[in-house]
Amino acid sequence: MTTNVPLLQETGSTARDEGPLADAQAQLAAAVATLGYEPGLHELLARPRREMTVSIPLRRDDGSVEVLTGHRVQHNFSRGPAKGGVRYSPRVSLDEVRALAMWMTWKCALLDVPYGGAKGGITVDPRRYTRPEIERLTRRYTSEILPIIGPDKDVPAPDIGTDEQTMAWMMDTYSVSSGYTVPGVVTGKPVALGGSLGRASATSAGVVHIALAALEHRGITATRSTAAVQGFGKVGADAALFLAEAGVRVVAVSDQYGAVHQQDGLNIHTLQQHAAATGSVVGFPGAEAISGEELLTLDVDLLVPAAVEGVLTGANSRDVRARVIVEGANGPTTAEADRILADRDVLVVPDILANAGGVIVSYFEWVQSNQAYWWSRQEVDDRLARRMHTAWHHLLDAAAARGLTLREAATVTAVERVADAHRTRGLYP
Incomplete structure (x- = not known):
């Protein structure tokens, strides 16, 4: 509805x-x-422009039927089609999706990408379902929200619990309904189906471009710095790898099962292999087991929260010892934590800039799909780096000019751009 x-x-x-x-x-x-x-x-x-909540009947492999709930929220499209991920998680709620859709609006505006913000999700733990069940679930969800999505309306992408295969199923479901292939209806697709080279690691790459710039801004030499990465999924795993490749000593990482710490630096290549083989970073040979909460308060130069929202709170932010926080996840720092960290002069680079690499390369993919013209990996990487560094310097200038924190300046800049677009278009009677 x-x-x-x-x-x-x-x-x-x-x-x-x-x-x-x-x-x-x-x-x-x-x-x-x-x-x-x-x-x-x-x-x-403040209000979403459009919301849809749907029931998703799913036939399980044993023949039983289960009914799940899905959402798609389109927060704003004054600057272009709505854009945002689809997540499969037991934490998904309508309020969470509303918040994420709003942040997507500001993210697209801040990076000057011609999109509005959207988000979607299903309240489900995908680990409890087989691959055929996830496919049926995805196709039914897509068919239910089909009236409000499309390459010129709303373009979904992967998020927590979804991947390029999920996007392939969504694209196919939409295309079958349309009667022809519509590659631009989603981004984050497999390259074989019109996905962009570099899309899978784009969010992580953007996080690291910004992290290295933020360290330099604080006078910290990357090759002499230490980092902790919370989350070892789509964003965190590659972010840790790219940081290590840039010379940063990554001393701790965590996932939903626990955390590992090695003061002389983790071998991220080997850790990725261990996580792929065992399903977790826990038990990595030679590393000390610590809790996820301990990781957030380690004595490091850089902290990258790259898992879920609300992990830095009023309860733990006074104990954070990192000098720079770069938000790989959406909304990992609560409002109270933000105030505490600002008072302590901790540099927090907000999510709407730090993790925008994904939406930038999603935009590149959308452009390529609509034009049926494909760019090289080097072109994608170079364009991404330019966009991220340009936005970073604009944000520093805006914060200095207005005397604001980076998050305040980012939100003000983005809100102003969206409001200007709305006012220029006018209000339809």
């Missing part, structure tokens, strides 16, 4: 550790106050 939703938080309220939606709304409210926008424009920016 498609619904209009009320304003989800009083515009003047202050979010604490209440979840990602409260944090997203608080960030928007602060940006609106800085920009001096009227309440009507604030409300327009």
Whole structure:
């Protein structure tokens, strides 16, 4: 069903550790106050433009039927088609998807990509289902949200619990309904189906471009620095590898099962092989076992939270010893933690810049799919690096000019661009 939703938080309220939606709304409210926008424009920016919640009947391999719930939220499309990932996780809720869709709007605007923000997901633990069941689940979800997606409407991509195979199934389901192949309906596809070279590791590469720039900004030499990476999935594993290749000593990584620590530096290539063989970083030979919470407070130069939202909170942020935090995940730092870290002069590079490499190369893939013209890996990597470094320097300038933190400056810049697009287009009567 498609619904209009009320304003989800009083515009003047202050979010604490209440979840990602409260944090997203608080960030928007602060940006609106800085920009001096009227309440009507604030409300327009706070509300998702369109939401769809669907029931997904799934026939299990044993013949039984289970009904799951899926969502697709389109926060804003004033600057172009909606864009955002699809996640399969037991944590998925409508409020989480609303927050992630809003952050996607700001991310696309900050990086000057001609998209609005969207997000989708199914409340499901994909580890409990077979591959054929996941395929049926994906195809049914796609068919349910099919009326609101499309290469000129809303372009999904992989996220937590989904991958390029998931996108192949979504593309095929949409294409079968259309009667012809529509490669531009999703991004993050296999290269054989029109995916872009470099897309799979783009988010990780973008995180590392920004991490190295942030270390330099703080006067820290990369080859003499240490790092801890929370999360060893799509983003964290390659981010750890690229950091190590750049000369950073990665001393700890974690996943949902635990964390490992080695003060003289982990061999990330070998650790990736271990995780692929065992399903976890836990038990890596020669490393000390620590908890995921301990990893967040290690004495390192750089911390990369690259798992899920809300891991740095008011309860643990005073114990964080990293001098630079680069957000590989969406919303890993709560509003209260943000204030504490700012007071302690910890440089926090916000998610809407730090992990934007994925949406940038998704944009490149979308352009290539629509034009049926493919770029080399070197072209993709070079274009990504230029985009990330340009956005970084613009953000530093904006923060200095307004006397804001990087997150505040990023949100203000993005909100201003979206609001300008809306005002230029006008309000349809």
